Each structure stands twice: as structure tokens, then as C-alpha cells.
Amino acid sequence: MPNETAHQIRVEVETDFIPAQSDPDNERYVFAYTITIHNEGHVPARLLTRHWVITDANGKVQEVEGEGVVGEQPYLRPGEAFQYTSGTMIGTPVGTMQGSYHLVADDGAAFDAPIAPFTLASPRVLH
Numbered sequence: 001m002p003n004e005t006a007h008q009i010r011v012e013v014e015t016d017f018i019p020a021q022s023d024p025d026n027e028r029y030v031f032a033y034t035i036t037i038h039n040e041g042h043v044p045a046r047l048l049t050r051h052w053v054i055t056d057a058n059g060k061v062q063e064v065e066g067e068g069v070v071g072e073q074p075y076l077r078p079g080e081a082f083q084y085t086s087g088t089m090i091g092t093p094v095g096t097m098q099g100s101y102h103l104v105a106d107d108g109a110a111f112d113a114p115i116a117p118f119t120l121a122s123p124r125v126l127h
Contacts, residue, residue, distance in 0.1 A: 007105050008041035009113035017122040027091040031120045036083045037101065039076035045105040046075045052099040057092035093122040
């Protein structure tokens with residue numbers, strides 16, 4: 001029976017609209033997102049890959065998959081956190097992102113840490 005608390009990753013997200021890089025007249029809305037990944041389990045783990053699903057208000061979906069995050073494959077010991085900032089561009093003032101990180105723990109277990117859906121919204125669009 002696997003230990004349910006051995007592999008426990010919590011993901012926090014903060015988003016910012018970047019007006020200087022956005023061009024609403026040309027359907028270009030740029031957002032930064034800051035992610036904090038917390039290892040709340042009992043086993044160290046390395047983040048190997050990421051998978052994002054980015055959806056704009058028109059239902060256009062972009063999928064992004066790749067190794068690590070911002071060029072790194074962070075190693076998280078129990079109680080440690082890793083924070084990074086990245087960005088995305090969508091064609092509408094509002095959209096959503098969700099996804100997962102794939103990790104491998106020191107005990108050999110491979111597992112996914114889900115990233116719950118979050119909203120990308122330029123100011124004064126959502127009330």
C-alpha cells in the first residue's frame with residue numbers, strides 16, 4: 001500500500017497582466033505567472049517535465065509540453081519550495097491555464113502534480 005503523504009506537491013499561482021507587451025488592437029494579451037511548487041511530502045523529488053493547457057475566451061487551446069521549468073529541473077526536499085516566473089500570450093483579455101508537473105521521487109516513484117485551473121484576466125475585464 002503506497003504512502004499517500006510520501007509524494008505531496010502543492011502548487012501556488014499568481015498572475016499579472018503585462019500591458020507594456022500587450023496589444024489589444026491586435027488581439028495580443030500577455031500575462032506573467034509566478035508559480036511556487038511546495039514539496040509537502042516525505043520524499044525528495046525532481047521535477048522533470050511540465051504540461052500546460054492554455055485556453056482563451058474564444059476556446060482556442062494551446063498545449064505546451066517540455067522539460068523542466070525555466071530551464072531547470074528543480075530538486076525539492078521535503079519542506080522545500082521552488083519559485084519561478086514565466087509568461088504566456090493569448091488572443092483575448094481573459095483565459096485560463098491548467099496543467100501538471102511530472103516528478104520522480106528519490107524512492108523511484110514517478111507521479112504527476114496537478115496544477116488547478118487559474119484565470120488570466122486583464123484589468124477591468126472581470127468584476
